Amino acid sequence: MTRMKVEEKAKQKMEMSGALMLVEALKAEKVEVIFGYPGGAVLPLYDQLYRSGVFHVLTRHEQGAIHAAEGYARISGKPGVVIATSGPGATNIVTGLTDAMMDSLPLVVFTGQVATSVIGSDAFQEADVVGITMPITKHNYQVRDISELPKIIKEAFHIATTGRPGPVLIDIPKDITTAKGEFDYEQEVHLPGYQPTTQPNHLQIRRLVEAVSQSKRPVILAGAGVLHANASNELRQYAEQQNIPVVHTLLGLGGFPADHPLFLGMAGMHGTYTANMALYECDLLINIGARFDDRVTGNLKYFAPKATVAHIDIDPAEIGKNVPTKIPIVSDAKAALQELIHQQGKPADTSAWLRQLNEWKQRFPLYYEEDGQTIKPQKLVEMIYELTNGEAIITTDVGQHQMWAAQYYKFNKPHRWVTSGGLGTMGFGLPAAIGAQLAERNATVVSIVGDGGFQMTFQELSVIQELQLPIKVVIVNNQALGMVRQWQELFYEKRYSHSLIPNQPDFVKLAEAYNVPGFRAKTEAEAMEVLKKAFAIDGPVLLDFHVKADENVYPMVAPGKGLHEMVGVKACGELSQ
């Protein structure tokens, strides 16, 4: 052993406090950044961080910290790390944990807890965090003895990042962070109850190969599983080899190039006509890493009614959960696709099918009417697309602007799209942008948010300003909770119950209060101008776009309807209802 190695070994066996163990473990895991907020129960930990050299981002709310960690995880593929204090600190991260759980994002979250001696006594700032977060984490722990701490941290990183990724929480009582113990981080993870299957079963792959060769109208539904597995190249290769068209879920965008002739667009509630009709008419549906969320399937009664369903997923529990599946393949998306490419069965004869799909694409593209005056939100997204050469990382909140961003920003590359899909969390966009920018310092990050959602987490402007992250915050200001307003217009006879906010704050002044330059635009021409100005500034900028207020997101599959029952589809320039 070299001298350094011996020293390292000695260090690993050293007696140290729980707080120091945590810092050492973070270093051993090569954690680049942690997001957090201090408090009494984590003071020993913060004291250790003080001179540790670990890069810590103090967000202005714990929700900001965990969404930032999600953004970081989504872009870097590495686990996002969060620290929150006990009680209110911990309960403030509940939304983010649920969000990460729903969208399978790897997080390792540390929460402080009151001392073991007072757990259960309703002590100051005590909350049953393990109980609260049990259903919204992939796994969680409470450390009860200092000797368990290294093993638990090691397991947490392993569980968060392997199999189907997800958030893992470690609740650490204050006295454990000050107690001393031996730090041995070299141990292997041994979890007999957790052995994710990553390699596909050959027989099932064979069955899929045969099904493809016999099909006439196959389609691939690709979800975020493709992105988690870094399998975009394989997906393209496979689709091209077999000539199978591809549709994406909301979260899968970027997994397959949007400008590829085989791409049909996003499917689901606000999906393209062609994508949805492809799902309706296909005879073979190959789901790769999507979980058949109801926003994608519409009414299950009419979902892919003519199709044999194959489903590739790393989580066996997703297969057959919502849609009966003929060909189940439990596997990492990359491994399964590699095997499919390798077997190279006789490709389907999809020429007639592709002709039909192309005809639909031509006849029923995404559609909005320009008036050249007011800012059309769709046009706004297109302008951003143009000015960023389609290469920006886009983060969003939840609502109409999110759907327009998904529809009109053409994602040709993976890991450019950060949105809250499964939980639909307003306030996600801005903090997620912080994490995304820290994951990729040189990327152009644009956070497209609604005037409603922005007001849930705008305090994180402080972080952007402090770290001079060149994030462009784009507020799609329709002076309403737009998506709610849309539903009220369409399904509640225009009774706009608490969805209109005609006097929003002056967002430009708000930005200025945070020392962030802010610009406003009310016409299309102004919009282009301020966008150009913003992208020329090498720092954070906030842009307030007053868009046409009563614009709706179309096409739309109304709740309870089948995908083939879309409304708001353009047929030769007219809107069919």
Next chain:
Amino acid sequence: MRRIITMTVNNRPGVLNRITGLFTKRHYNIESITVGHTEIEGISRMTFVVNVEDERIAEQIIKQLNKQIDVLKVNDITDQAIVARELALVKVSVTPALRQEIYALIEPFRASIVDVSKDSLVIQVTGESEKVEALIELLRPYGIKEVARTGTTAFTRGSQKTAATHKTAFII
């Protein structure tokens, strides 16, 4: 359909909570749970009886249980040759004059009297749930004061009549 699901789990704080929470979250109704140590230290065994609509839900339950890190193994043993037992204690109002009648009644069930007072008896019965159920029904007319049931605990017999199709989470 009634399913009997057994599993082995790490004997850790909160594991039962994790599992029952999972049932609550997904709206699965539990008829009974029994838990106890196994022959291996640190590992407990649970037996669940659940009533589900169809095969698909049973399969989904097993898959969800399998996802839990502290769950080591899950089996749906409903369709296998199994030994399933439940224990019940039944306190019945019985005057001394009726005791003989009760003795005769419980005899075929191999139940036993474990406590006697001047106006009541406590009867202990073990067996499959149906048998326990039948005895309780027979005792009901006498006036049942209290019933305590453990719920089913079960495992597969050493030798299976048919080649047992071992159901695990993977449907391949």
